[in-house]
Structures are given as C-alpha cells and as structure tokens.
Amino acid sequence: MVVVPSPTQLSTEKLRAVDLPIVDLSADRAEVSKLIVKACEEYGFFKVINHGVPEDIIVKLEQEGRDFFALPVSEKQRAGPANPLGYGCKSIGFNGDKGEVEYLTLNTNPLSIAQRSKTISINDPSKFSNAASGYIEAVEGLACELLELMAEGMLIPDTSVFSKLIRDVDNDSILRLNHYPPLQAVECKDWDTSPTYADSHKVGFGEHSDPQILTLLRSNDVGGLQISVENGVWIPVPPDPTAFWVNVGDMLQAMTNGRFVSVRHRALTNVSKSRMSMAYLGAPPLHAWISAPPEMVTPNSLSLYRPFTWAEYKKTTYSLSLGDTRLHLFRASCTDHAGAGVA
Numbered sequence: 001m002v003v004v005p006s007p008t009q010l011s012t013e014k015l016r017a018v019d020l021p022i023v024d025l026s027a028d029r030a031e032v033s034k035l036i037v038k039a040c041e042e043y044g045f046f047k048v049i050n051h052g053v054p055e056d057i058i059v060k061l062e063q064e065g066r067d068f069f070a071l072p073v074s075e076k077q078r079a080g081p082a083n084p085l086g087y088g089c090k091s092i093g094f095n096g097d098k099g100e101v102e103y104l105t106l107n108t109n110p111l112s113i114a115q116r117s118k119t120i121s122i123n124d125p126s127k128f129s130n131a132a133s134g135y136i137e138a139v140e141g142l143a144c145e146l147l148e149l150m151a152e153g154m155l156i157p158d159t160s161v162f163s164k165l166i167r168d169v170d171n172d173s174i175l176r177l178n179h180y181p182p183l184q185a186v187e188c189k190d191w192d193t194s195p196t197y198a199d200s201h202k203v204g205f206g207e208h209s210d211p212q213i214l215t216l217l218r219s220n221d222v223g224g225l226q227i228s229v230e231n232g233v234w235i236p237v238p239p240d241p242t243a244f245w246v247n248v249g250d251m252l253q254a255m256t257n258g259r260f261v262s263v264r265h266r267a268l269t270n271v272s273k274s275r276m277s278m279a280y281l282g283a284p285p286l287h288a289w290i291s292a293p294p295e296m297v298t299p300n301s302l303s304l305y306r307p308f309t310w311a312e313y314k315k316t317t318y319s320l321s322l323g324d325t326r327l328h329l330f331r332a333s334c335t336d337h338a339g340a341g342v343a
C-alpha cells in the first residue's frame with residue numbers, strides 16, 4: 001500500500017517565528033549600511049522599506065502578471081516552454097524538479113523584453129513591455145543602491161565593486177513572475193496515482209538558493225515564502241506588498257569570500273488564495289570573472305573560492321537540481337572540476 005502523507009504534512013516540519021531584519025532606506029546611511037551587512041552575514045536576507053520604487057510601477061507589472069496568468073493555458077504556452085526563459089508550468093529547470101507554480105522568466109535586456117512581450121501579450125505587447133521595462137529599471141537601481149551600501153558597510157573603497165556588475169549593459173539579470181494557484185484550483189492529471197502528490201502539491205517552489213548576486217522579491221499580500229537558516233528549520237516570511245525582500249545569491253557569497261550567506265528559501269502554496277511574486281535576480285555579464293575583492297581576503301581569511309566566470313557557474317547550476325548546493329564545487333581546494341561536466 002502506498003502511504004500518502006496528509007496534505008498538511010509540511011506543517012510538521014520545524015517552523016520558527018523570527019523577527020527578520022528590516023532596513024528603512026530613509027534612515028541614516030551609515031546606520032543603514034551597518035544593518036544591511038549584519039543582516040547579510042546573519043541571514044543573507046532582509047526586508048527593505050521606504051525603498052523609493054514608485055507604487056504605480058509595481059502595480060502596473062503586477063496587473064500585467066495577473067492578466068497573463070489568467071489567460072487560457074494554450075495562450076500562455078505561446079510564451080513557452082521555459083528554456084530557461086519563457087513560460088513554464090510545474091516543471092522547474094531541466095532536471096525533473098516539480099512544483100505547484102507557473103512562471104514567466106525573462107532576461108531583463110530591453111530588446112529581449114520587447115521581443116518576448118510579443119509572445120506574452122498578443123493584443124498589446126508594448127503595454128507588457130513598458131510595464132516590465134519600467135519595473136526592471138527601478139529595481140535594478142534599488143539593487144545597485146543596496147550593493148553600494150553593502151560595500152560601504154564593509155569599508156571597501158570601490159563602492160561600485162558589486163553594483164557595476166549588474167549595471168553593465170551586458171548583465172545577465174532576470175525578471176521572473178511566479179504564480180502559485182490556490183491548492184484546490186491546481187490541475188494535476190496524476191493526482192490519484194502520484195505518490196508524491198501530497199508533498200508536491202504544497203510546495204510551490206522547492207528549497208534552493210539563488211545563483212545570482214542579489215534577488216529583490218516582491219509579492220502580493222499572500223504568504224508562502226520561507227527561509228532556512230539551519231537545516232530543517234523554516235522561518236515563514238510575512239507578506240508585505242509594500243516592501244521588497246532581499247536575498248543574497250551565490251555570487252555575492254563568493255565575492256564576499258563567504259562573509260555573506262546565500263540564503264536557502266522556498267515558497268509554499270496557499271490553500272485558498274492565489275499568490276504572485278515578482279523576482280528580480282541581478283546577475284553579472286556571462287563573461288564576468290567572479291572573485292572576492294582584495295579587502296575580503298586577508299591572511300586570516302584566505303580565498304575560499306577559485307576565480308570563475310558567471311557563464312561557468314550558470315552552466316553548473318543548470319546541470320544540477322533545484323535544491324543542490326553548488327558553490328562548494330568552486331572552492332579553492334575543490335578538485336572536482338565544476339562546470340566541466342558535473343554529474
């Protein structure tokens with residue numbers, strides 16, 4: 001007999017209520033930069049309020065996202081399959097990961113947005129394109145500001161050392177809209193037969209770290225995001241549509257020589273409400289070399305990682321599963337040759 005765990009089984013995992021760090025960007029700059037550094041060291045995660053991204057810019061993209069996900073499946077599929085850009089449903093990445101999520105992944109390059117928009121909105125592509133470009137410009141500015149505050153807080157003289165990578169015209173940043181339908185509304189052909197049904201239908205986007213530099217995540221007022229700071233303990237992140245949640249990604253962990261932690265996180269579906277999140281994932285150009293600036297490397301903290309390019313790291317990421325850790329493959333002492341055919 002196949003024992004199907006109850007749909008509430010995930011709630012038996014350890015959950016811990018924690019007051020996560022909140023950064024008020026309108027406060028004193030020196031204080032803000034110290035607070036951000038502390039949050040990135042402790043959690044790799046914090047919330048930003050008074051961030052300066054105009055509400056109408058957020059509302060416009062959110063409306064476009066809602067309109068897109070409300071389209072019939074056949075119309076949404078015109079923007080897919082996710083390869084990895086485009087529309088995807090339930091399959092995440094190329095290695096068999098599944099989740100109760102549908103999503104739209106876009107490169108943030110304006111030309112790419114304009115091209116993709118034609119497959120996303122047949123009737124009015126420029127409306128989608130303008131909403132996405134306006135949002136990208138605003139959140140990229142915020143991400144640069146946060147990265148500069150981080151450099152200041154760590155007393156790095158070149159305060160643009162991190163931000164210049166995502167400001168580069170050739171950056172490989174991504175905008176991703178995720179839609180988690182309410183549980184009952186999920187169409188799932190193999191509900192009765194799949195032994196993983198009870199597990200997977202609660203997990204929207206499984207545990208992972210973001211490979212890029214920095215993620216700015218904003219959602220509607222439906223909760224679901226959780227972060228993990230120690231194995232097996234999950235911290236629920238309260239929804240706040242007026243704020244951005246900031247994740248340290250793998251590249252920032254590498255460039256801070258392990259001082260900042262790339263946060264592991266996941267998103268669960270809500271039983272009765274639809275959740276939509278919009279993630280901006282700031283990434284360097286493909287050819288950019290990733291290494292810690294000299295200030296991050298001292299006789300007491302030698303280089304943890306060997307220099308590598310973002311292209312090499314991205315290739316390794318896509319050769320692995322969602323929940324796999326990857327940065328250890330790039331440790332200075334690691335002899336497994338990451339990027340050159342990781343099993």
Ligand SMILES: C=C1C[C@]23C[C@@]1(O)CC[C@H]2[C@@]12CC[C@H](O)[C@@](C)(C(=O)O1)[C@H]2[C@@H]3C(=O)O
Nearest residue numbers: 084092093094097210211317318320321322
């Ligand atoms: C299974 C995968 C999906 C993912 C690439 C990966 O191989 C592992 C990381 C995943 C992730 C997480 C953050 C972003 O949402 C994303 C676009 C990314 O860059 O890395 C996704 C990838 C994806 O869904 O394509």
Ligand SMILES: O=C(O)CCC(=O)C(=O)O
Nearest residue numbers: 176178205225267277279
């Ligand atoms: O939807 C969420 O809250 C998380 C999304 C996420 O982790 C991602 O897009 O990488």
Ligand SMILES: [Fe+2]
Nearest residue numbers: 208209210265
């Ligand atoms: Fe993520």
